[in-house]
Amino acid sequence: MGGVDELQPATTASGRRVLRRLVELLEQPVVAGVHPPDKPVWHCSLHNHADDALLSDQQWARLAAEFRAGVGLVPHGDLGAVRWLGIRHGDDSPPRRPRPCSRLVTGENILMQHLIVRTRSAADLDRCVDALRVVHHADAYPLNWPADPHEWLTPPRLLRAWIADGPDGSVAGHVAVQRTLNALASQAPARHAELSRLYVTPAARRRSVASALVRHARSWAAEHGYNLTLNVTDEHRSAAVAFYEATGWQHSHTTDADWTTPDGQPVKLRHYILDSRDA
The missing domain is CATH 3.40.630.30 (Gcn5-related N-acetyltransferase (GNAT))
Known part of the structure; x- marks a missing residue:
């Protein structure tokens, strides 16, 4: 998985993060739609190389948490940050072939606020x-x-x-x-x-x-x-x-x-x- 340095928000002299560029990048797929939603729903995919070892549910959860914190969307410990839902595809899922949307509810691994529900x-x-x-x-x-x-x-x-x-x-x-x-x-x-x-x-x-x-x-x-x-x-x-x-x-x-x-x-x-x- 590549780094997130280029997505890191700029910081003002007072230490406040400026999220304008990150928001514009995340909204590009939304505004390009024929009927964009009234409220933005951002999507981001993370994947490792095909030759890399398979990661556990817990490892993917930590990677997702670090990524969101790294780009400034969900800093660690900030309970007032944006709401998010993480979906892990099964190890047998072919690349670039997402599972149906119904898996949002019935999938075996759903990440919510750093939590994984599993058997x-x-x-x-x-x-x-x-x-x-x-x-x-x-x-x-x-x-x-x-x-x-x-x-x-x-x-x-x-x-x-x-x-x-x-x-x-x-x-x-x-x-x-x-x-x-x-x-x-x-x-x-x-x-x-x-x-x-x-x-x-x-x-x-x-x-x-x-x-x-x-x-x-x-x-x-x-x-x-x-x-x-x-x-x-x-x-x-x-x-x-x-x-x-x-x-x-x-x-x-x-x-x-x-x-x-x-x-x-x-x-x-x-x-x-x-x-x-x-x-």
Whole structure:
């Protein structure tokens, strides 16, 4: 990948960066269009040489972050900078042949504000437990700390799990999809799967991490013909309840849990469903 020195914005005597030339360069493809959009959407491609070694998701994320910071669009640590979305093409993608636009949502690797959402591997479990412990201490989720957190994150009915990688190598968030206890046979026209084990560390919140994780689960479920369900503790002004109800989940019923709080109090569960056609 070439350098970005020639794109580096000029600096005034007061130290302020002048972005006029960079903006003009980025807007050239936009103004050349037949029907240019009212608001600019900039696109930039990064690629390495065909003879170079394949880069990991984390390496590409760091390169993208350094490039944006280098040209002055998203300086490191500037939460008020421009919004951006990074798409990594698969290693098998031919050069100059982009994937369809639908991959913006269903692609396996979506970079958002230095985060990568990807399928969880066995090697990630220790970091997932570390993140879960932080969430439990902050929010008492899960309500009862499991005797074996590794096993709790890998239930027997597990179908798929995803994590959001932070820029420092930590796990910023996690979600899983598992078979329901009363799952119908695979030949049934409508199958159900349960969204579970969703959590985001306090340091990664307010960055749409939960939405990105759930979007991956919803897209995967739709592709595989599953209607998603979930259950959440019935608490007054629950942030989880507000999140699910604001993102299309329909409350179906409320039940008594077969477990209690640490001090022995009963727990009610709110059950939700999401039709795969809504994903």
